[in-house]
Amino acid sequence: MIEIDTISLKKYIVENNKIEFVLQEIGCHNIKYHPLKNYYTCSYYNGDNPTAINVFNDDYIKVVNWTRSKNFDKASDIITLIEYNKNYSFLEALKFLHKILELEYNGYSKKSEIKVKNPCELFKRIKDSVRGKGFDVNEINYLDEDLLDDFVPLLHINWFKEGVMPWSADKFGLSYSYKRKRIIVPLRHWMTGKLLGTNMRTVIPCYSELGIKKFLITPSYPKSLNLFGLYENYESIQKAGYVVIFESEKSVIKRDSLNDSTCVALSGHTISDEQIRILIGLNVDIIVALDKDIPIEEVRDICSKFYGIRNVYYIWDKWNLLSEKDSPADALNKIYQFLIKYKIKFDDKEHKEYLKGLKE
Incomplete structure (x- = not known):
């Protein structure tokens, strides 16, 4: 027993x-x-x-x-x-x-x-727990595109200084709210391209000390059922034969500004069954690139979801090239390319390390 x-x-x-x-x-x-x-x-x-x-x-x-x-x-x-x-x-x-x-x-x-x-x-x-309980892509609550008319199509200077280029701002439909002092990122359905919501990021310095939330995401946005950037980057991902998974939308946009359209974002550091299904369905290699401060156990846990189904790798900054809370996309392009080159394959050895961690 x-x-x-x-x-x-x-x-x-x-x-x-x-x-x-x-x-x-x-x-x-x-x-x-x-x-x-x-x-x-x-x-x-x-x-x-x-x-x-x-x-x-x-x-x-x-x-x-x-x-x-x-x-x-x-x-x-x-x-x-x-x-x-x-x-x-x-x-x-x-x-x-x-x-x-x-x-x-x-x-x-x-x-x-x-x-x-x-x-x-x-x-x-996934079929039993999501679709089997009445989920249907046609039942998703899409938002009216007129919602974006309240904002100004604009690349904010803060993001421009961080490396976001005008062509990527246009591609992803970035805009700005003078009233709210927030950068507006439209969140579109990975397959249909229809508007699901927005992520509004504050540009106010010291927002935490002032009690201001960094992000304001549309409450109805079905984060667990979507992948930011996949609609815009699908063809490039298929051509490259791999997809890079980041946490934030900004990471996807920053990489696109460097002519790298192979990326998607979870809108967080956890992954849902539906996001796993979508990624497996792409039939490409998978590279997990979470922020520097995410523990190795969490990174390996995500990799384990694809183990034995797709080739899966992860970026791990063992050289301390990134700052404490940086995304790999925040690094200079030559550093990012270095991390990609020396990515770690989640193979049998890595899987055993993951299982060992579960037992401890």
């Missing part, structure tokens, strides 16, 4: 589409899945607010509480919710999960059993 850890248990729940079932078993009401944001909303066993809880459909099954925050924190997950709803201890919650999922419980361990998965399971999981 094998002792199981919480990572393996939560992955089992997600891969077998059991989140809704677990929520029902612990007495949650008004359970509703939101495919564009890839999470569930529900109320407590003893409450009636239908959006009191957000339960994310990812391997961690993160839980965000909006009404009883004193019982939850940033690390809360579905096990935390079971402990609260059932008034269980941690181990009691684990035993309860095993019972309702009809799994044999033989104690808790920090070590997990690692199994090699069939790559095709990824597509089945």
Whole structure:
């Protein structure tokens, strides 16, 4: 018999589409899945607010509480919710999960059993967890292009000084809001090119000290279902035979200004199942190029999603050529080309290092 850890248990729940079932078993009401944001909303066993809880459909099954925050924190997950709803201890919650999922419980361990998965399971999981719950590309809420008329088509001097060129500003439709003092980046659907939202980045110095948000993204923007820059760069990516994955839209635009149109952005440093599916569907090599401050464990975790399906590499600045929070796209072109040349292939050796990290 094998002792199981919480990572393996939560992955089992997600891969077998059991989140809704677990929520029902612990007495949650008004359970509703939101495919564009890839999470569930529900109320407590003893409450009636239908959006009191957000339960994310990812391997961690993160839980965000909006009404009883004193019982939850940033690390809360579905096990935390079971402990609260059932008034269980941690181990009691684990035993309860095993019972309702009809799994044999033989104690808790920090070590997990690692199994090699069939790559095709990824597509089945996406189909069941996203499309199988009613997601349809035709149901995405596109925005009216007239929205952009409120802004001035303009390349802001700050971005010009950072290397963004006018032709790239035109290509990606950059504009500026004098009223909000923000650079406007249109976010377009990777396949249709239709407007999904905007990312408005402040140009006010010391914004953090003033309590001003650096980014304001359209609330309805379905980040987990899109890849910035793919619509504009698709043909170049196919011709080059590889795609470079950055975190931010600005990185994609800066590289395009250097006549490199092989890049897309996650709009963050996490990747969703739908973004994985889109990237695999490109049938090209994949290069992960996250910011300098992202831990190697997170980089390898993203690479592992493509392991055995596509050739996958990652950029790792072991020479300390980048500043602490820089994107590789922030470097001089000769430094970027150096990092690309010495990119690390996520091969069997790297995969073993990744699995070793999961056990520690």
